[in-house]
Amino acid sequence: MIIKSATFVISNRxxxxxxxxxxPEYAFIGRSNVGKSxxxxxxxxxxxxxxxxxxxxxxxxxxxxxxxxxxFLVDLxxxxxxxxxxxxxxxxxxxxxxxxxxxxxxxxxxxxVDIRLEPQAIDLRFFxxxxxxxxxxxxxxxxxxxxxxxxxxxxxxxxKRELLKDWEELPPIFVTSAETSYxxxxxxxxxxxxxxxxxxx
Ligand code: GTP
Ligand code: MG
Numbered sequence: 781m782i783i784k785s786a787t788f789v790i791s792n793r794x795x796x797x798x799x800x801x802x803x804p805e806y807a808f809i810g811r812s813n814v815g816k817s818x819x820x821x822x823x824x825x826x827x828x829x830x831x832x833x834x835x836x837x838x839x840x841x842x843x844x845x846x847x848x849x850x851x852f853l854v855d856l857x858x859x860x861x862x863x864x865x866x867x868x869x870x871x872x873x874x875x876x877x878x879x880x881x882x883x884x885x886x887x888x889x890x891x892x893v894d895i896r897l898e899p900q901a902i903d904l905r906f907f908x909x910x911x912x913x914x915x916x917x918x919x920x921x922x923x924x925x926x927x928x929x930x931x932x933x934x935x936x937x938x939x940k941r942e943l944l945k946d947w948e949e950l951p952p953i954f955v956t957s958a959e960t961s962y963x964x965x966x967x968x969x970x971x972x973x974x975x976x977x978x979x980x981x
Contacts, residue, residue, distance in 0.1 A: 822964060954966055
């Protein structure tokens with residue numbers, strides 16, 4: 781898919797302020813600092829469109845971006861990082877849960893996972909929560925540039941083995957790097973193939 785335009789639309793604290801759900805939408809979620817905002821910028825090739833930071837907890841709101849005038853990308857706050865209060869330390873904030881369960885045009889949620897890490901309990905709990913809520917999701921591994929080819933393959937295989945302990949089938953899996961744009965075409969092709977399914981809603 782060719783990205784012709786990418787514009788910021790609105791930031792919201794609650795799902796009710798989000799744009800009218802008339803277009804297909806894809807959101808990015810995952811632990812704080814995993815690279816959600818960076819991946820969005822890499823996909824659309826606009827540095828700084830989604831705000832990134834080396835410190836976790838940067839994205840705090842639901843951020844909508846309109847792509848090619850006909851679909852939305854959404855940057856969500858991360859989970860698994862407590863900045864201030866105990867309330868924030870709950871697994872998944874209400875803002876995340878309400879967005880995911882309330883957004884009728886959400887075609888797919890990309891759950892980002894740092895390829896270098898062992899499977900994290902909080903991510904596995906998130907997969908379980910989504911499955912029990914019937915949310916369609918994919919896994920997008922991030923920061924692939926930080927590993928060599930052999931290491932990358934063995935991390936990927938180990939992660940799949942871990943998932944298959946709990947799941948009969950694996951979700952779609954993407955491997956990406958915001959630094960090198962690795963995986964960009966695969967992810968955008970997947971969105972392009974999924975967009976036409978929106979009409980059936
Ligand atoms: P929150 O909004 O805080 O939840 O974080 P986030 O998931 O949006 O992460 P963000 O995109 O802000 O990136 C966090 C840090 O990781 C930044 O320092 C990025 O430069 C770095 N980073 C993100 N993606 C990659 C990647 O693919 N490769 C490398 N080497 N660094 C990355
Ligand atoms: Mg962010």
